[in-house]
Amino acid sequence: MQRLPLTYIRPGMKTFEEVVDPSGRVLCGKGVVITEDMLKRFQELGVSYVTVEGTPVVLPWEKTLEEELKELEARFEGIEEENLLQIKELIKELLFEKFKFSRPE
């Protein structure tokens, strides 16, 4: 799944979860193929993000888990302070969690 700003959403993409407006009202269920008309409606009702199935858009700034971990090590190179090392472990946890869910289906 991929969460994208409305401007990145194209007709034909399939919703991964419900689409809700800013007040939490459900506009569309999950597993629905998005049409041109639905996009217009989302825009009118102030939807800013939609989560779709798969990873239809390549975001050039997104890194792989390997890259993330390598850069994390580099940023913490030589650091021995205990609190910072704990923060490093938390970020590792975050990364593993993040990549567990964003693997292409």
Place this chain on the structure above:
Amino acid sequence: MIDSSEKRKEVKKKLRKLEGLPTLPPIVQKLNLLIEDERVSLHQIADLIEKDQVITTKVLRLANSAFYGFPRKVSTVSQAMMLLGMNVLKILIMTSSIFDIIHKEDVGLWEHSIGVAACAKIIAEKTEIKDPQEIATAGLLHDLGRVIEMVSFREESKEIIALISQGEEPLQAERKILGLDHAEIGAFLMRQWNLPERLIEAVSAHHQLDLSKKFKKESACLHLSDVLVHARGYGRTLYDKVPPLDPSVFKILGLSLPEIKEIIFSLEPKLYELKFFTEELKKELS
């Protein structure tokens, strides 16, 4: 050898005159007069701001970006005034040109700044610091001194970077070349602009918590945000490695490790959204 106390005087003199920096937009002076006048309604203030379309657009864009995290779109100045408060609105207007500069000069620093703003907001809310929107705004401005170095002290800025690449600690490198570091420069300018003391102190102490006297929680919030955003690797600053963390932040803010984890996990989706925000600005500028 450069005499750093002489240099320090020279730098401060230049800062007082703001050479090479865009001056405050003319609207700021009018705005200050209106705010002081008790007979003037908020509505009238909003009217004045809206007359300046460029500033209105910039302010609304900032108000809508993920670091403030409002669920609904902020589409009018009155709404922004209600949601952000007069203080924040004023700061955004005063500093709107600075944000343009950061974005054009150094996207990495801009990303770092908005990341710190988002993180500071999360921490301020969690630890019940008054006016989290103001703290987020201090986050946005915390490296203001770096922007000034880049724009008004170009030559010195190169020397600083050269020293750092030879292994000098960033704050020390700035002090050696300019006689003062970016936290001091930022706070100096914020004081000249009469911004709230709470925010000035937090900016001045964001690398050295012991400089904070009256606003320890605010300062600790910015310090921790700065370290966490560096640790996550969002944006770029003079620090290639994660900067030192003063362990007293945990006590000052009353935060435990599981709570730090919550902060890191709630920051991630904000950073994800902010990347789109930066990209959008980049497209507009190119």
